[in-house]
Amino acid sequence: MEFNKPRGTRDFLFEDMEERKYVENTIRSVVENYGFKEIKTPIFEDLELFTTKSGEGIKEEIYHFQDKGGRDLALRPELTASVSRLYNNNLQKAAKPLKMYYFGSCFRYERPQAGRFRQFWQFGIEVIGGTPVYNEAEIIAMANEALTKVGIKNYEVAIGHLGIIKGVLNHLNVNPEDTTRIIASIDKEDYELLEKILDECSISQEYKEIINKIISVNGTRSDLESLKDVVKDIEDSYEAVCQLSETLEVIEAFGFEDYNVKLSIARGLDYYTGIVFEIYVPDLGAEKQITGGGTYNLTALFDSEEVESTGFAFGFDRIMEAYHRQNIETPTSDSQKVLVVPVKKDFKIDAIKVAQTLRANNIITDIDLKGKKLKKNLSYANNNNINNVIMIGQSEVEENNVTLKDMDSGEQVTISLSEAIEKLSN
Template identity: 80%
Template sequence: MEFKKPRGTRDFLFEDMEERKYVENTIRTVVENYGFKEIKTPIFEDLELFTAKSGDGVKEEIYHFQDKGGRDLALRPELTASVSRLYDNNLQKSAKPLKMYYFGSCFRYERPQAGRYRQFWQFGIEVIGGTPIYNEAEIVAMANEALSKLNIKNYEFAIGHLGIIKGVLNHLHISSEIQTQIIASIDKEDYELLDNLLDDCNVSEEYKSIITSIINVNGTLEDLINIKSLVKDIEDSLNAVENLEEILKTIEAFGFTDYTVKLSIARGLDYYTGLVFEIYVPDLGAEKQITGGGTYNLTSLFDSEEVESTGFAFGFDRIMEAFHRQNIQIPASSTPKVLVIPVKKEFKLEAIRIAQELRKENIITDIDLKGKKLKKNLSYANNHNINKVIMIGQQEVENNTLTVKDMESGEQSTIPQTEVIETILN
């Protein structure tokens, strides 16, 4: 019987994993330089954790099941809810801010297509508590720095603030249920639906015009400042504009200025309360969004105290797709790789001893214990990017020497065994 991988999943081979590990480690280095520490949560959680956050409708989009004890569980479709649960269980009394990151696979039951898989990976960042404006600016700057370090090209960074549009809707006394529908219509850019919803709420042409002007802002900090006059009589909206203005000025203090103020970003989820942002790579076409995040409050799902959080998640697979579309090459590794070849089978034990000496010095070392011909071993070394080959024959054993071949230059020399570590590292 032939078994194939499940629909919507992928196998990753050696080169795939080398690239993915490079991208993962590059992002890790950036976020750890900002003081973030790694956490892990279970791959499955109580189903109710996700339905409480997203409603019962989410069941159609996720893998959920009953275990042998009759408990309703689900494979995590994303990680934000799990992180909030982790905070509620373990970290409520910890000193703030809590700066954490996570990397792991998620699962959604949806039709597989380009850029969408049933198993996918997220690299997420969360900061809980602390000084909101500083947290928000730092997170935006950090996301930009990670993409810059990866050499992703032509990405677009759009920043908005949900408090501006929500301030208008609150001013008009629109119910939270209808507000959710309005925000969703803006998120989907379904402006016909938006107009119908505003008509149903008897919103005047004056306020329709204000809402339209807000969601049409797609430019600079100056464009944001220009709408102050529109919302001067709507206190919550004016406060949100001024809040975003301060956040953007703080972001620029971090050295990041190449962003767009886009007030139509809505994220489509109820729990976002303030800053929202998205990052797009146009080269990816319809699946161009690689990151989304903002400021939110999920602690209301639990009995914990209300605390503001800011976070985002990189769609790791889409970053990898951008890597390939833009033909980005990972840097050549400077770590030496060695292949030890015993010329005859009676020299295998000596080859093992030499290999172990190299490994103790953290030198990546392979060894031919199959007894392949020298030509095949050299071909193997070339195919696996091995820098140096060590050959052990009768003469080397008798003289306590080793023959070392540099696979790049082709040069070959015989050295005392005592100098092997120095020779390989230099």
């Protein structure tokens, strides 16, 4: 019987994993350089964790099941809820801010298509507590630095603030259900639906124009400043404009200025309370968004104190798709790699001892124990980016030496193992 991988999943071969590890480690290096520490959460959680956050409708989109004890569980569809649960269980009394990151697979039961899989990976960042303005600026600047170091080109960083539009709706006493509908229509850029809902809510033409002016802002920091006159009589909205302006000033202090102020970003989720941002790679077409996030209050959903958090998650698979579409080359590792070759089967034990000594000195070492011809071993080394070959034969064993061949230069020398280790280590 032949088995195939489940629909919506993928196998990653050697070259795939080299690329994915390089991108993952590059992002890790950047976020750890900003003082973030890694956490891990279970791949499955109580189903109620996700229905509490996203509503009962989420069941149609996720893998959920009962275990042998009758407990309702689900494979995690994303990681934000799990991080909030981890905080509630373990870190409520920890000093703030808490700066953490995570990397792991998530699962959604949806129709597989280009850029969408049933198993996918997220690389996420969370800051719990602290000062939102500085948290927001830091993580946006950090996201930009991570993408730059990975080598992604021509991406766009769009920044908005949900408090501006919500301030208007609060000012007009729009009820929470209609506020959610309005925000969702803006998020989907369905402006016909938006007009219909505003009419249903009896929003006057004056305030319709204010709302349209807000969501039409799509430009620079000066475009944001010009909005102050529009919302000057709406206290919450005016305050949100000022907060966003302050955040942009701090972002620029981090050395990042190539952003776009886009106030139609709504993220479509009720728990966002302030800054929201998204990053797009137009080369990816319809699936161009590679990350989204902002400031929110999710911990309150789980019967704990209200603590504002700021975070985002990279769609790791979409970053990899951009990596391939933009033909980015993974840098060649400068680590020395060695293939140990016993020239006859009589010297396999000696070759094993040499290989183990090299490995004990943190030198990446492969060994031929099959007994291939020397020519085939040299070809194997070339094809697998192994830059050194050590040959063990009669004379090497008798004289306690090794013959070291540099595959790049072709230079070959017979020296002691300790000299070879020194040469390879340098």
